[in-house]
Amino acid sequence: MASLGSVFLALAFLTAIFAAIAALTATGDVEERLVEISRRAVYGLCALLTLCVALIEVAFARDDFSFNIVQQHSSIETPTFYKLAAMWSSQEGSLLLWAWVLSIAASLALYATRGKLREIVPWATAVMAAIAAFFTGLMLFAGGVNPFATLDPAPADGIGLNPLLQHPSMMIHPPMLYSGYVAFTIPFAFAVGALITRRLDAAWIRSTRRFALIAWAFLGLGLLLGARWSYTELGWGGYWAWDPVENAALMPWLMGTAFLHSIMVQEKRGMLKVWNACLIVATFSLALLGTFLVRSGVLQSIHAFGDSTVGPYILGLIGVVLIGSTALIVSRLDDLRSQKRIDSLASRESVFLVNNFLLVALCAAIFWGTFFPLISELFTGDKASLAAPWFDRYTTPLAIVLVLFTGIGPLLAWRRISWDAAKRVFLAPAVVAAVVAIGLALLTDAAGKPWALALFAFAAFSLTGLAQEFWRGAAARRSLSGGSMPAALVAVVSRNRRRYGGYIVHAGVAVLLIGIAASSSFQTNRDVQLRPGESTVVDGRTIAYERPTVGVDSNAFTFGAVLGVEQGGKRFLLRPSRRFFRPTGVETGTIGSFFDGEATSEVGLKAGAGSDLWIAVQPDISAVRRRIRAADADFRACIRGAPGTPSQCRAVARLMQAAAANPRLRPVASAQIDTLQAATAERLAKSYLADDAPATFRVIVNPLVTWIWIGGLIALAGALIAIWPGRGARRRPAPDSELEALKEAKYREIRDAELDHAAGKLSDEDFAILDAELRKEAVEILDRVRVP
Amino acid sequence: MDPGRKRKIRLVVALGVAVLLAGALVYTSFSASSEAKEPSQLVGVSSGGSYELTGKVVKGSVRHEGEGIRFRVADRDDASQSIPVTYTGTIPDPFRGGREIVLSGTVENGTFVGERDTLVTKCPSKFTTSGDG
Numbered sequence: 070m071a072s073l074g075s076v077f078l079a080l081a082f083l084t085a086i087f088a089a090i091a092a093l094t095a096t097g098d099v100e101e102r103l104v105e106i107s108r109r110a111v112y113g114l115c116a117l118l119t120l121c122v123a124l125i126e127v128a129f130a131r132d133d134f135s136f137n138i139v140q141q142h143s144s145i146e147t148p149t150f151y152k153l154a155a156m157w158s159s160q161e162g163s164l165l166l167w168a169w170v171l172s173i174a175a176s177l178a179l180y181a182t183r184g185k186l187r188e189i190v191p192w193a194t195a196v197m198a199a200i201a202a203f204f205t206g207l208m209l210f211a212g213g214v215n216p217f218a219t220l221d222p223a224p225a226d227g228i229g230l231n232p233l234l235q236h237p238s239m240m241i242h243p244p245m246l247y248s249g250y251v252a253f254t255i256p257f258a259f260a261v262g263a264l265i266t267r268r269l270d271a272a273w274i275r276s277t278r279r280f281a282l283i284a285w286a287f288l289g290l291g292l293l294l295g296a297r298w299s300y301t302e303l304g305w306g307g308y309w310a311w312d313p314v315e316n317a318a319l320m321p322w323l324m325g326t327a328f329l330h331s332i333m334v335q336e337k338r339g340m341l342k343v344w345n346a347c348l349i350v351a352t353f354s355l356a357l358l359g360t361f362l363v364r365s366g367v368l369q370s371i372h373a374f375g376d377s378t379v380g381p382y383i384l385g386l387i388g389v390v391l392i393g394s395t396a397l398i399v400s401r402l403d404d405l406r407s408q409k410r411i412d413s414l415a416s417r418e419s420v421f422l423v424n425n426f427l428l429v430a431l432c433a434a435i436f437w438g439t440f441f442p443l444i445s446e447l448f449t450g451d452k453a454s455l456a457a458p459w460f461d462r463y464t465t466p467l468a469i470v471l472v473l474f475t476g477i478g479p480l481l482a483w484r485r486i487s488w489d490a491a492k493r494v495f496l497a498p499a500v501v502a503a504v505v506a507i508g509l510a511l512l513t514d515a516a517g518k519p520w521a522l523a524l525f526a527f528a529a530f531s532l533t534g535l536a537q538e539f540w541r542g543a544a545a546r547r548s549l550s551g552g553s554m555p556a557a558l559v560a561v562v563s564r565n566r567r568r569y570g571g572y573i574v575h576a577g578v579a580v581l582l583i584g585i586a587a588s589s590s591f592q593t594n595r596d597v598q599l600r601p602g603e604s605t606v607v608d609g610r611t612i613a614y615e616r617p618t619v620g621v622d623s624n625a626f627t628f629g630a631v632l633g634v635e636q637g638g639k640r641f642l643l644r645p646s647r648r649f650f651r652p653t654g655v656e657t658g659t660i661g662s663f664f665d666g667e668a669t670s671e672v673g674l675k676a677g678a679g680s681d682l683w684i685a686v687q688p689d690i691s692a693v694r695r696r697i698r699a700a701d702a703d704f705r706a707c708i709r710g711a712p713g714t715p716s717q718c719r720a721v722a723r724l725m726q727a728a729a730a731n732p733r734l735r736p737v738a739s740a741q742i743d744t745l746q747a748a749t750a751e752r753l754a755k756s757y758l759a760d761d762a763p764a765t766f767r768v769i770v771n772p773l774v775t776w777i778w779i780g781g782l783i784a785l786a787g788a789l790i791a792i793w794p795g796r797g798a799r800r801r802p803a804p805d806s807e808l809e810a811l812k813e814a815k816y817r818e819i820r821d822a823e824l825d826h827a828a829g830k831l832s833d834e835d836f837a838i839l840d841a842e843l844r845k846e847a848v849e850i851l852d853r854v855r856v857p
Numbered sequence: 858m859d860p861g862r863k864r865k866i867r868l869v870v871a872l873g874v875a876v877l878l879a880g881a882l883v884y885t886s887f888s889a890s891s892e893a894k895e896p897s898q899l900v901g902v903s904s905g906g907s908y909e910l911t912g913k914v915v916k917g918s919v920r921h922e923g924e925g926i927r928f929r930v931a932d933r934d935d936a937s938q939s940i941p942v943t944y945t946g947t948i949p950d951p952f953r954g955g956r957e958i959v960l961s962g963t964v965e966n967g968t969f970v971g972e973r974d975t976l977v978t979k980c981p982s983k984f985t986t987s988g989d990g
Contacts, residue, residue, distance in 0.1 A: 305947050305974075410864065426871065434882055441886055442893060453890035454909055456961065456975075463882065596946075598924075647950075668950050687948065691921060765924075767947065 074217035081117040085202035092194035115172035135223035144229035154240035161216040168204040192262030238298040249288025250356035255280040257353035286788040293781040304670035311460040317359035324352040327428040350394040434463040475575040476531025482825040502530035521590040545827030570791025577784025584777035593770040643673030645686040659701040683769040897938035916954030944971035
């Protein structure tokens with residue numbers, strides 16, 4: 070089976086190369102056949118990689134330990150769900166995942182653009198195929214990363230999956246991140262095609278916008294899952310540490326955000342083309358960099374998984390991408406410069422430009438901080454690193470200004486906004502923001518944290534402005550076509566999915582930042598040592614250590630506590646614990662070996678809308694461990710047949726000697742030892758209950774943390790709405806020429822202006838001027854359509 | 858003011874802000890950073906100074922001491938060079954002998970005193986072909 074897989078992988082590599090070459094020969098004025106051939110080759114690539122992935126998953130499911138990848142990351146006891154997800158906990162499996170997702174995305178992109186973008190598609194195909202060839206080539210030719218490597222003879226069992234990873238979020242987190250990274254390849258490839266062929270209007274953007282949005286959503290989901298996992302599963306109670314690998318996923322997400330906003334300006338006004346080209350190159354390069362950082366020992370990080378053979382190659386790819394793209398952009402600068410200029414500072418275009426700057430600044434600060442160890446090594450010879458406080462210092466003010474802009478942007482219209490209209494539109498949000506600021510300063514201790522107060526005020530501004538947008542949009546629709554408000558709301562949202570989906574994303578982001586600000590500025594964090602029966606008070610909550618708990622099964626000891634918590638008149642129980650696992654892949658060992666494998670914390674968490682109570686326990690098991698060490702020593706003495714040992718021991722010792730001589734007796738001997746050990750292990754572990762030992766509890770009260778997750782989900786829902794294609798009744802056939810697409814875009818602009826006017830963002834005179842301009846531009850396009 | 862001049866002024870202002878931010882970034886990063894040092898580089902270093910200790914926890918050296926722990930950290934590639942460490946604060950789940958750690962702190966009389974809650978233990982490698990997993 071494995072050799073079949075290797076064959077498929079090799080075929081995939083060849084197919085990718087073939088697709089790239091076919092695409093390159095299809096550029097220029099040649100027949101359609103070659104374009105079709107290269108597209109079909111990409112479909113074929115997708116099919117082959119799907120077969121590869123299927124073979125690996127089947128091997129995992131069937132416990133086929135002749136596959137090295139299965140042996141290293143799974144075992145007979147691993148639950149099936151984790152067996153199937155274990156593929157991407159390995160280096161070679163994640164490379165295969167990258168290539169596979171890329172082939173799917175590329176196939177979808179080519180299917181969606183078949184018959185269109187005739188000049189750009191071949192170049193885009195070549196780029197996507199070349200990158201696919203790179204990743205499949207890595208698996209085949211770089212050392213030690215072939216997913217179909219075999220072991221001969223096949224071992225009976227595997228090493229198993231690290232218990233820290235056996236959590237649903239941890240299994241979904243990597244594929245989400247990879248899908249995000251990979252999906253940015255599509256707009257990048259089309260951008261390269263557009264630059265090479267100098268077809269620099271918005272056509273390439275329109276075709277790939279959805280991929281960029283999908284990539285952004287996946288990456289965001291991956292980040293959210295990682296943060297949530299860290300919070301609920303790890304014993305430190307935080308959700309973000311500015312760790313290099315976390316930053317490596319955040320940076321492309323920030324650049325992707327800038328790209329998604331900036332392309333709107335190009336679609337609507339034909340401006341910021343140079344920005345868009347640079348932004349997509351930066352986004353894609355950072356996505357590759359993120360892939361690289363996890364695989365090299367370059368930066369000290371909780372995630373950095375040591376040296377690997379693959380790192381330098383990915384770095385090489387990043388170099389090629391950056392140098393090639395920069396050269397391409399510079400050589401096309403004249404074609405990229407737009408004729409139009411930004412009319413006024415108080416317009417959506419200028420806000421988007423400032424938005425670009427803010428996001429780039431934020432990304433640059435994070436980049437500098439992440440790579441500082443290497444930068445300082447260049448200058449001072451020492452690797453020096455920057456910790457969270459430094460990152461917080463620079464990202465906090467930028468994030469606060471960005472929250473303000475999530476509110477300002479939607480309130481402005483394209484091209485210009487008059488001061489009267491501005492006053493009307495900004496009044497309510499500004500008032501609410503001021504009320505919130507003053508209210509919080511007077512009623513809570515928020516005045517002591519000016520950054521947090523600023524963020525709350527600006528977020529209030531933004532949320533009010535967004536709510537106002539929804540209200541006015543619904544009212545405008547209702548005045549046009551009657552009906553109830555709720556119906557009008559639904560109608561206006563579904564007819565302007567991009568706009569209102571975007572507003573929902575903004576709302577989600579504002580809520581998420583509120584959660585972050587509250588939980589980082591107003592957290593209560595205490596370490597307290599308690600004996601059973603003792604209690605303590607933290608932030609108005611009485612926490613009583615009622616009794617210790619012990620659990621024993623074949624792979625783990627669990628030592629925990631039952632805590633009775635009284636909070637605001639309500640009582641509930643929390644059961645934090647620590648689990649100690651045996652090392653994986655070891656058949657039998659001493660009882661003490663339970664402490665040689667992984668340890669995990671099961672956190673006691675009571676989430677709430679107002680705040681979370683988070684408790685982790687560090688039980689003092691030193692007495693138990695002493696007893697276990699003594700028992701292991703006794704056992705060793707016993708089977709050596711030392712004088713004075715009980716008869717059972719001597720019987721086991723004789724059995725072990727016999728088994729050493731006769732291998733067929735080994736399973737019986739192992740089973741006997743296991744049974745003997747299990748009973749002893751259980752007895753020893755349970756001795757903890759009588760010990761009355763103290764345990765150290767870390768108690769954290771985190772205000773508004775739940776809103777981080779809620780805000781994230783709201784943002785994703787908004788993205789989904791924005792991605793969703795228009796409904797059948799309103800769907801026109803996809804424009805089959807550039808001019809048609811231009812016409813559609815111009816009609817959309819006219820409609821947007823009408824909506825802006827109805828919602829009060831444009832005064833009557835401004836709307837009259839704008840409407841006349843737009844209609845004049847539309848007539849020009851129609852003339853060109855009629856006279857080709 | 859004609860639009861062209863307005864645009865130039867805006868550009869100058871934007872670039873000025875960018876340069877200021879970059880300058881602040883660079884300046885504070887060099888002063889706020891702590892040098893990463895392995896135990897072999899800390900041997901014989903005088904007390905004081907803030908560093909980031911990186912290395913492997915020596916197996917069998919971890920002892921609980923009151924509220925905190927004592928252990929020894931050795932160079933990643935040279936187990937013979939090690940330094941004693943004391944630390945109070947959160948102990949990450951993966952922490953044990955043989956694991957690689959990163960810890961901020963200072964040197965006091967030949968012992969590395971870790972700063973509270975700054976102990977980071979690297980997740981055991983998923984990608985090595987050998988090692989203790």
